[in-house]
Amino acid sequence: MEIVRAGEEGQTISREDIIFLLSTAEEEEKEDLFKTADRVRHSCVGDEVYLRAIVEFSNFCVQDCLYCGLRRGNDRIPRYRMTPSEIVEAAKNAQSLNFATVVLQSGEDPWFTRERMARLIREIKEQTNLVITLSLGERSYQDYQAWKEAGADRFLLKQETSSASLYEKLRPGKRLLERIQCLQWLKDLGYQTGSGNIVGLPGQALEDLAEDILFFREFDFDMVGIGPFIAHPKTPLGGAANGALDLTLKVLAVTRIVTRDTNLPATTAVGTLSPDGRRKALRAGANVVMPDLTPWGYRQYYEIYPGKVRVKEQGHWKGISLPSGRTWGKGPGNRIRSPKGSQL
Numbered sequence: 001m002e003i004v005r006a007g008e009e010g011q012t013i014s015r016e017d018i019i020f021l022l023s024t025a026e027e028e029e030k031e032d033l034f035k036t037a038d039r040v041r042h043s044c045v046g047d048e049v050y051l052r053a054i055v056e057f058s059n060f061c062v063q064d065c066l067y068c069g070l071r072r073g074n075d076r077i078p079r080y081r082m083t084p085s086e087i088v089e090a091a092k093n094a095q096s097l098n099f100a101t102v103v104l105q106s107g108e109d110p111w112f113t114r115e116r117m118a119r120l121i122r123e124i125k126e127q128t129n130l131v132i133t134l135s136l137g138e139r140s141y142q143d144y145q146a147w148k149e150a151g152a153d154r155f156l157l158k159q160e161t162s163s164a165s166l167y168e169k170l171r172p173g174k175r176l177l178e179r180i181q182c183l184q185w186l187k188d189l190g191y192q193t194g195s196g197n198i199v200g201l202p203g204q205a206l207e208d209l210a211e212d213i214l215f216f217r218e219f220d221f222d223m224v225g226i227g228p229f230i231a232h233p234k235t236p237l238g239g240a241a242n243g244a245l246d247l248t249l250k251v252l253a254v255t256r257i258v259t260r261d262t263n264l265p266a267t268t269a270v271g272t273l274s275p276d277g278r279r280k281a282l283r284a285g286a287n288v289v290m291p292d293l294t295p296w297g298y299r300q301y302y303e304i305y306p307g308k309v310r311v312k313e314q315g316h317w318k319g320i321s322l323p324s325g326r327t328w329g330k331g332p333g334n335r336i337r338s339p340k341g342s343q344l
């Protein structure tokens, strides 16, 4: 297809072209899109697949997102909060398994105050040489600043959807602009900043997904996580259809083509939707895998969506067979700025 060729060469793809690419239905055209994204991935970020260990340390959340199993309105899951020393141990475990970076993720849990979190970050930095990524939701500028000073390196905060109306419907009481403000603060503070979206949310149109991709390009994120919506029965969206694997892969592929050198994970959600999902994602633009290293006793309760925990995987990324020509990355997997640049 002409548009994908233009994109591959680094020409700017318009909003209309993005919508067109997301609507491709012919097998051949989809293959062309995925293969092009794979080539852009190869030439802009190389063949290494970076690993990041995730530790989901608290499933308490004050928010009530309609799509998420951790929403405060779900009184059917047991809540847990790992102690700071358990979290340090989990980080040390990640280091002993040769991970160079750990993602500390939780619901929005105010128990982890600015000071407690800063102390925890310092302790992990003292006891390991891990790169630390935080994924703790929306907080104040001062909180983000204190954690950066304590040694945190990266922050993940998905904008979920760029449609303000959809966002505000799905996240009661929250405003999209406030989330974007948080992302701007994180970037200004010098965090390597990651965002992302959910594909296939009820009421989401292709135009909304195109806006997401334009937002990823404009903000020039270091990481972008793209995952399908998976309905959770204990939420108000329990009866809705899941996002489609194909559409998720198309969003991923177009994001690779337009962002060029952004780190894009083959998300857990894509692996939950289909056993082959992460492998397919790695062949359609993704270059990161984030294995779950949450201790076993807690893992089952971090149920954002059902089916997330696969017993067989046993926390080992080795369950994923890499596509040919790819190798596991050894270092922290910083963003490589490609001379082939981001489209502007």
Ligand code: 5AD
Pocket: 067, 068, 069, 158, 160, 197, 198, 227, 228, 229, 230, 231, 232, 269, 304, 305
């Ligand atoms: N399906 C897919 N992803 C979800 N998330 C929350 N609920 C769901 C769901 N039902 C994602 C959001 C959030 C991350 C922690 O999990 O993108 O940022």
Ligand code: SF4
Pocket: 061, 062, 063, 064, 065, 068, 069, 070, 071, 072, 106, 107, 108, 137
């Ligand atoms: Fe809380 Fe995040 Fe789930 Fe929303 S998506 S309920 S903020 S954990």
